[in-house]
Amino acid sequence: MTNHQLPNLKSVVILGAGAWGTALAKLAAINGHQVHLWSRSDFQPLEKVLEHQNAQIILSAISMKGVRDVASMVQCWPLSPQRIFVTATKGLEPHTTYTPSQIWQAAFPDHPVVVLSGPNLSQEIAQELPAATVVASKNTNAAQTVQLVFSSSRFRVYTNPDPVGVELGGTLKNVIAIAAGVCDGLHLGTNAKAALVTRGLTEMVRIGQILGAKTETFYGLSGLGDLLATCNSPLSRNYQVGYQLANGKTLQGVMANLPGTAEGVNTCRVLMEIAQQQGIAIPITEQVYQLLEGEVTPRLALDKLMLRDIKPEFDNFPTEQIW
Numbered sequence: 001m002t003n004h005q006l007p008n009l010k011s012v013v014i015l016g017a018g019a020w021g022t023a024l025a026k027l028a029a030i031n032g033h034q035v036h037l038w039s040r041s042d043f044q045p046l047e048k049v050l051e052h053q054n055a056q057i058i059l060s061a062i063s064m065k066g067v068r069d070v071a072s073m074v075q076c077w078p079l080s081p082q083r084i085f086v087t088a089t090k091g092l093e094p095h096t097t098y099t100p101s102q103i104w105q106a107a108f109p110d111h112p113v114v115v116l117s118g119p120n121l122s123q124e125i126a127q128e129l130p131a132a133t134v135v136a137s138k139n140t141n142a143a144q145t146v147q148l149v150f151s152s153s154r155f156r157v158y159t160n161p162d163p164v165g166v167e168l169g170g171t172l173k174n175v176i177a178i179a180a181g182v183c184d185g186l187h188l189g190t191n192a193k194a195a196l197v198t199r200g201l202t203e204m205v206r207i208g209q210i211l212g213a214k215t216e217t218f219y220g221l222s223g224l225g226d227l228l229a230t231c232n233s234p235l236s237r238n239y240q241v242g243y244q245l246a247n248g249k250t251l252q253g254v255m256a257n258l259p260g261t262a263e264g265v266n267t268c269r270v271l272m273e274i275a276q277q278q279g280i281a282i283p284i285t286e287q288v289y290q291l292l293e294g295e296v297t298p299r300l301a302l303d304k305l306m307l308r309d310i311k312p313e314f315d316n317f318p319t320e321q322i323w
């Protein structure tokens with residue numbers, strides 16, 4: 001499929017007019033689609049927007065803390081099952097440990113749900129710098145429809161059949177990005193950063209396997225790709241949290257001045273719940289958690305990671321096949 005087909009223009013409602021919702025609205029509008037960007041401060045109530053707009057695609061770029069409330073609000077309005085939901089949120093719900101797409105799918109069991117996630121720092125996309133992303137769904141037609149809506153010469157969109165894996169890549173890397181910010185804030189060097197990001201990816205795969213993701217997905221754009229972008233850019237709010245903590249700021253002080261949402265802070269807490277329930281080792285996440293809770297200093301967190309028991313690099317390495 002190419003994105004040079006005759007335009008099949010859609011009506012798109014984007015929920016959440018933060019940095020990411022606004023950038024995505026611009027991408028769809030540039031392609032000629034009819035876009036309504038809704039936020040809770042909109043002069044029109046949500047039900048009026050859904051009624052008047054007759055949206056074929058409803059995309060949520062709401063931060064994690066608001067997803068369930070907004071999904072409940074949308075549920076109050078009758079929608080035919082052809083309407084496609086797209087979720088672009090990168091987070092996990094506390095206690096239920098649901099991903100955003102699981103919340104949308106539970107609220108709308110008869111509708112296709114598509115996850116949109118990738119290395120997509122919104123400021124770069126708003127400047128029309130080139131980027132790529134992934135749209136993932138169990139419903140291939142729905143994923144391809146969303147692919148066409150957003151694809152352009154500036155935004156390359158791939159499909160993927162593993163929505164949980166794509167969603168978790170974007171969510172789990174936020175915690176590693178906080179650690180990467182600490183690493184840079186402490187000026188630990190390139191070797192340390194490479195080790196941290198690589199072991200971070202191992203940790204993401206380990207959690208993903210427990211939560212039903214396909215391992216291969218973590219080596220694609222929505223996993224490794226987003227990990228590299230977020231761990232290497234001061235544009236990332238999660239990276240900024242770590243960087244500023246390493247420079248002696250308090251979490252409260254950092255969060256008060258942060259432009260927008262750093263989902264990694266809450267995701268880290270949810271991951272600790274999952275690790276305790278499932279008995280899996282997530283040492284980097286654990287140190288980020290202790291740092292966020294004020295239980296360790298950045299330097300002590302580093303020492304605790306470096307002085308863990310020595311072990312093989314991989315848990316189940318098939319040595320006989322290698323030698």
Ligand SMILES: NC(=O)C1=CN([C@@H]2O[C@H](COP(=O)(O)OP(=O)(O)OC[C@H]3O[C@@H](n4cnc5c(N)ncnc54)[C@H](O)[C@@H]3O)[C@@H](O)[C@H]2O)C=CC1
Nearest residue numbers: 016017018019020021040062063066089090121122260261
């Ligand atoms: N900014 C970025 O570069 C990217 C962000 N994301 C993800 O997209 C999500 C949103 O991020 P941003 O737009 O940057 O955050 P933001 O903080 O700029 O915007 C969040 C939006 O959610 C809305 N919201 C929160 N709770 C709500 C509620 N209860 N009811 C109605 N609206 C509510 C806010 O009003 C705001 O419009 C996050 O999960 C983030 O991880 C994903 C890719 C890129």
Ligand SMILES: O=C(CO)COP(=O)(O)O
Nearest residue numbers: 118119120121236237238
């Ligand atoms: O997810 C993002 C880039 O893909 C945005 O990262 P931050 O939320 O850390 O700014």
